[in-house]
Amino acid sequence: MSVTAIATVPYQGMTSRRLLAAYAMEARSECLRYFRAPGFLLPVTLFPTMFYLLFGIVMNHNADANTARYLLASYGVFGVMSPGLFGFGVSLAMERENGLLTLKRAMPMPPGAYLLGKMVMAMLAAAIVMLLLLALGIGLAHVQLGVSQALVFIVTGMLGVLPFCALGMLVGTLVKGQGAPGVINLIYLPMSFLSGLWIPLSALPQALQRIAPIWPSAHLQQLALGSLGMGQSPAWPHLLVLLAYGVGFFLLAARRLRRVG
Secondary structure (H helix, E strand, O other), rough: OHHHHHHHHOOOOHHHHHHHHHHHHHHHHHHHHHHHHHHHHHHHHHHHHHHHHHHHHOOOOOOOOHHHHHHHHHHHHHHHHHHHHHHHHHHHHHHHOHHHHHHHHHOOOOHHHHHHHHHHHHHHHHHHHHHHHHHHHHOOOOOOOHHEEEHHHHHHHHHHHHHHHHHHHHHHHOOOOHHHHHHHHHHHHHHHHHOOOOOOOOOOOOHHHHHHOOOOOHHHHHHHHHHHHOOOOOHHHHHHHHHHHHHHHHHHHHHHHHHHH
């Protein structure tokens, strides 16, 4: 009997309550597993906060209010990309390579619980990053925000991480564990620069400005700016683009997983 067949038989007879409990338990164990691993949590949280502290606050300590808000939004997007890309991409590649994913498939649990657990983990990590950046922005950069703006900013980051989870998932199905961090960084850092997260798009060459809308991070940046009261365009086109990216990457990754495991 195949692994897929083994995995699909036991959970089909579960009641709705047991099914929800299985999803919740897998999400809880996935979050605990990663949050107890300093090798994952510290880089994901400290890397963007240190970037924001050095380049967004120290080097722009005389910035006006709008610049301070812009930098908070930009580094917020930079921060939430990391849990999605690394949390999904690197971990999935390693778990495919060491056989953990095969073991998960053979366990009597819903097949979507594994992915849902990683999504919840990435969303919680994104929330932590956004809270740290808000603390730095309000405390050191003197960004003036209302409670509702801060909450919308955090929620934007928690939901905005999902397309990058799908992208990380796709990368994790294509590369081996040892090569995953390098490949993710080759996507993460250039995309951040080309989206105008480090340097405003207006300061980049015209050719780079024209291609900026092809990056999902550029659309998430517009939503983050809008949550801080600096939106320059309607939110729904950016939401649709991010939804399309997320669904597209997920379908490609799911197809790849079905073919090669």
